[in-house]
Amino acid sequence: MQLKTYDYLVVGAGLFGAVFAHEAAARGRKCLVIDKRDHPGGNVYCDVIEGIHVHTYGAHIFHTGKEHIWRYVNRFVTFNHYVNSPIANYNGEIYNLPFNMNTFNKLWGVVTPDEAQRKIAGQIARLGIETPRNLEEQALMLVGPDIYEKLIKGYTEKQWGRPCDQLPAFIIRRLPVRYTYDNNYFNDPHQGIPKEGYNTLVEKLLDGVETRLGVDFLEDRQALQAQAETVVYTGMVDAFYGYRFGELEYRSLRFETQVLPTSNYQGNAVVNYTDAETPYTRIIEHKHFLFGEQESTVVTREYPAGWERGTEAYYPVGDERNKALYARYQALAEQEPHVLFGGRLAEYRYYNMDQVIESALEMVKRVFGENASAVKP
Secondary structure, eight states: OOOOSEEEEEEOOSHHHHHHHHHHHHTTOOEEEEESSSSSSGGGOEEEETTEEEETTSOOOEEESOHHHHHHHTTTOOBOOOOOOOEEEETTEEEESSBOHHHHHHHHOOOSHHHHHHHHHHHHHHHOOSSOOSHHHHHHHHHHHHHIIIIIHHHHHHHHTSOGGGSOGGGGSOOOBOSSSOOOSOOOSEEEOBTTOHHHHHHHHTTTSEEEESOOGGGSHHHHHTTEEEEEEOSOHHHHTTTTTOOOOEEEEEEEEEEESSSOSSSSSEEEEOSSSSSSSEEEEGGGGGTOOOSSEEEEEEEEEEOOTTSOOOEEOOSHHHHHHHHHHHHHHTTOSSEEEOSTTTTTSOOOHHHHHHHHHHHHHHHHOTTOGGGOO
């Protein structure tokens, strides 16, 4: 019987793979981490352009309400006090997000929460919708037509690539509506950006762990799998099985990044473009995440796109068809004796960064025992 070189082959050097590899190595296990990209970090990877940390795969703002996750990441990096306060640009009109008293004052001139509540309730009552049949009716039931038309409809249709009345209602079951003058998008008590950058977080997680980049597991699966006792797979679960039952559906993104000879392009890190005519959904000005004072700036326009093989999968389309299809792949995955599946692609679900880390730590607990000291809350 051939001796295995590694205890674990970790497929994917994103947050899930890096956390699992770090914890396994801390317990004396030998790991090999591979990634088909030419850099570690997955989607939290940043390029450094003009001294600015550029979020290569879209804005990543760390936030969590879980104390043990906050303590965990702070073992590796120090976070600044960045607060996510995006704004919406609707044909040149600027509104605060999430929907709050600043938004309502700009829309209707109302000043008090009672005035805003009466305005929204009155608009909803006139619609006469009792059971929403689609996303459009669900959104109208929640916030009324004014907010829907200016701040939801165009953005959502661009994001998902189809009309709102052809999207399922569950996508937008909840909308953040606040009757306070508070532009903080997240309610979590902990929020920020690593001062040293996300790359440093991942590099420290993988410190001392053998990592090979530019290696595609699916192209050389047999030889790679033969080197390890167990595979931790963080890629697309349908791709792992050769799309046996068909492709799971995703939405993708396309980015256009440019350096501009100005110190401040838009005055905010994230500006959403909520009209239907603007082809991109948002512009990210990266320097604001770290309160940069560079003489130039770097901006990225983010364009939603349909997913096809060879492009990056970002957002799972979790409708009933795709849920049923994933369940078939999940049943196969549960029968794999030497493969562990984890992360947003392997589990076909959208994860925030803290959720990815928590999921990886939960896997560590399952594999190494509930009393694994490095992951105690």
